[in-house]
Amino acid sequence: MTVLDPAPVPSATAHPRLSLNQATIKHAPLTEALDVSVAAGYSSIGLWREPVAEVGLARAVELVADSGLRVSSLCRGGFFTVPEGALRRAAIDENRRAIDETAALGAPALVLVAGGLPEGSRDLIGARQRVQDALGELSAHAAQAGVQLAIEPLHPMYASDRAVVSTLGLALDLAAPFAPETVGVVVDTFHVWWDPEVLPQIARAGAERRIASYQVCDWATPLPADALLARHHVGDGVIDFAVLTEAVVAAGYTGDIEVEIFNEAVWGSDPAAVASRVASSFAEHVAPHL
Amino acid sequence: MTVLDPAPVPSATAHPRLSLNQATIKHAPLTEALDVSVAAGYSSIGLWREPVAEVGLARAVELVADSGLRVSSLCRGGFFTVPEGALRRAAIDENRRAIDETAALGAPALVLVAGGLPEGSRDLIGARQRVQDALGELSAHAAQAGVQLAIEPLHPMYASDRAVVSTLGLALDLAAPFAPETVGVVVDTFHVWWDPEVLPQIARAGAERRIASYQVCDWATPLPADALLARHHVGDGVIDFAVLTEAVVAAGYTGDIEVEIFNEAVWGSDPAAVASRVASSFAEHVAPHL
Numbered sequence: 001m002t003v004l005d006p007a008p009v010p011s012a013t014a015h016p017r018l019s020l021n022q023a024t025i026k027h028a029p030l031t032e033a034l035d036v037s038v039a040a041g042y043s044s045i046g047l048w049r050e051p052v053a054e055v056g057l058a059r060a061v062e063l064v065a066d067s068g069l070r071v072s073s074l075c076r077g078g079f080f081t082v083p084e085g086a087l088r089r090a091a092i093d094e095n096r097r098a099i100d101e102t103a104a105l106g107a108p109a110l111v112l113v114a115g116g117l118p119e120g121s122r123d124l125i126g127a128r129q130r131v132q133d134a135l136g137e138l139s140a141h142a143a144q145a146g147v148q149l150a151i152e153p154l155h156p157m158y159a160s161d162r163a164v165v166s167t168l169g170l171a172l173d174l175a176a177p178f179a180p181e182t183v184g185v186v187v188d189t190f191h192v193w194w195d196p197e198v199l200p201q202i203a204r205a206g207a208e209r210r211i212a213s214y215q216v217c218d219w220a221t222p223l224p225a226d227a228l229l230a231r232h233h234v235g236d237g238v239i240d241f242a243v244l245t246e247a248v249v250a251a252g253y254t255g256d257i258e259v260e261i262f263n264e265a266v267w268g269s270d271p272a273a274v275a276s277r278v279a280s281s282f283a284e285h286v287a288p289h290l
Numbered sequence: 291m292t293v294l295d296p297a298p299v300p301s302a303t304a305h306p307r308l309s310l311n312q313a314t315i316k317h318a319p320l321t322e323a324l325d326v327s328v329a330a331g332y333s334s335i336g337l338w339r340e341p342v343a344e345v346g347l348a349r350a351v352e353l354v355a356d357s358g359l360r361v362s363s364l365c366r367g368g369f370f371t372v373p374e375g376a377l378r379r380a381a382i383d384e385n386r387r388a389i390d391e392t393a394a395l396g397a398p399a400l401v402l403v404a405g406g407l408p409e410g411s412r413d414l415i416g417a418r419q420r421v422q423d424a425l426g427e428l429s430a431h432a433a434q435a436g437v438q439l440a441i442e443p444l445h446p447m448y449a450s451d452r453a454v455v456s457t458l459g460l461a462l463d464l465a466a467p468f469a470p471e472t473v474g475v476v477v478d479t480f481h482v483w484w485d486p487e488v489l490p491q492i493a494r495a496g497a498e499r500r501i502a503s504y505q506v507c508d509w510a511t512p513l514p515a516d517a518l519l520a521r522h523h524v525g526d527g528v529i530d531f532a533v534l535t536e537a538v539v540a541a542g543y544t545g546d547i548e549v550e551i552f553n554e555a556v557w558g559s560d561p562a563a564v565a566s567r568v569a570s571s572f573a574e575h576v577a578p579h580l
Binding site for chain 2: 116117121122123124125128155156157159160161166167169170173193194195196197219220221222223225226227237238239240243
């Protein structure tokens with residue numbers, strides 16, 4: 001390189017609807033996550049509560065404003081399947097704080113992971129009912145804050161220890177008693193791709209105006225030893241992003257689309273390289289269907 | 291012990307509807323599996339094709355007759371998601387042989403595991419259609435042999451590499467074009483416990499007279515490194531056997547109930563001890579609901 005070489009140009013300009021979910025570059029603190037996203041040409045980012053808390057909410061709000069990025073969602077609330085008692089009260093209070101943080105950050109939606117079966121319990125039906133009850137407790141606060149609670153159905157392999165909401169259909173049933181601007185659902189390809197009912201349920205979610213977030217990443221087997229880290233870059237697995245993306249588009253969703261990957265190898269890579277790779281695989285596998 | 295001690299008495303008498311699926315004592319050859327089952331007081335066993343083939347079908351038929359045991363099912367056919375061509379023809383032929391073996395062994399049903407996505411394919415809808423097509427090719431042969439093809443929905447975590455039939459509802463949809471005595475479904479607690487639709491779909495399966503087999507084992511987390519070996523003894527996990535068993539009973543199923551466990555620790559145990567343990571946990575967790 002000589003001194004006459006031009007200044008480096010960003011190698012990727014991310015799709016205008018693509019949002020980098022911060023969990024994809026898990027080890028980057030908030031400032032780095034914002035910088036990496038801006039440098040890679042993103043206009044949106046999905047934040048997590050823990051890295052926001054590291055800098056403090058007020059500072060996080062400033063940093064986000066300075067970055068010029070939209071916040072597509074905040075992860076995450078939920079974990080409210082425990083029976084009535086001090087733990088449940090603490091979980092509800094924590095969710096109220098999470099709603100307030102979502103509003104402060106200007107994110108439209110708070111992603112909710114329902115929680116698994118309580119220790120020693122086999123009462124799946126009861127646990128699902130307690131998710132319904134928690135939404136009832138939180139909906140007024142969310143409505144007042146202008147935040148949409150976004151129920152994320154998780155893959156059934158997480159039903160016992162992470163989320164008793166296992167299908168988009170169940171998430172929509174749980175959301176049904178509430179106004180769509182207050183309680184919606186997340187469509188995450190990793191969690192729903194296998195579901196024989198996924199296409200009609202995406203259409204239903206659209207008709208009910210409840211798609212709060214569309215998240216994309218890929219499924220591949222064999223599963224890793226830790227099944228929680230089984231998410232892959234778009235295009236590295238078996239998910240048909242054409243079919244699912246076209247269904248979400250047909251359902252009327254026009255918001256940001258997050259790429260959220262939990263994967264040790266991805267987490268071990270340079271965050272800037274990951275952001276660039278995410279943008280290019282999105283451009284190849286998702287953007288053509290928007 | 292003196293010479294005056296009485297002959298040993300079997301320590302367990304298994305429930306009359308309990309069947310030991312041979313995969314639970316995977317390393318026991320057929321003769322030992324039969325002996326162990328008889329000694330533990332079983333009156334039924336679920337067989338696999340491979341150990342039958344080891345002794346030869348004719349000899350296996352004799353051994354089973356000598357044992358006095360019923361054969362509750364034969365595992366397994368299926369694996370017919372590949373596109374048309376030599377591999378698919380071979381799979382269909384293999385299934386015809388499996389049907390004949392099922393009839394020869396006097397088992398009412400051949401358990402079908404659909405197969406995963408073909409290598410390099412993302413066409414889940416097409417793979418499911420090929421399962422439907424294969425049933426169409428095999429149904430006449432099955433009807434003639436008096437064998438019920440039993441579609442087993444597998445847990446969605448196996449959708450890509452093992453079985454594209456992920457819910458009881460889909461299995462029933464695939465079975466719908468055929469007579470119920472020719473094409474039925476397996477209800478396996480491990481695979482379906484998480485499904486928000488499992489109770490109405492069990493009721494539907496009963497109304498359509500399609501429950502070919504009820505199989506029980508338990509789900510526990512964390513999953514092992516090999517997710518295929520995640521099955522546990524009844525009672526060692528989170529499944530509510532009361533709810534599911536009562537639903538199967540209410541659906542009118544009166545056949546044998548298999549315990550099928552894929553688990554390295556169980557496979558490493560003495561087969562006689564496993565058979566005894568299976569009988570006692572069944573007596574505790576399943577039998578009270580029959």
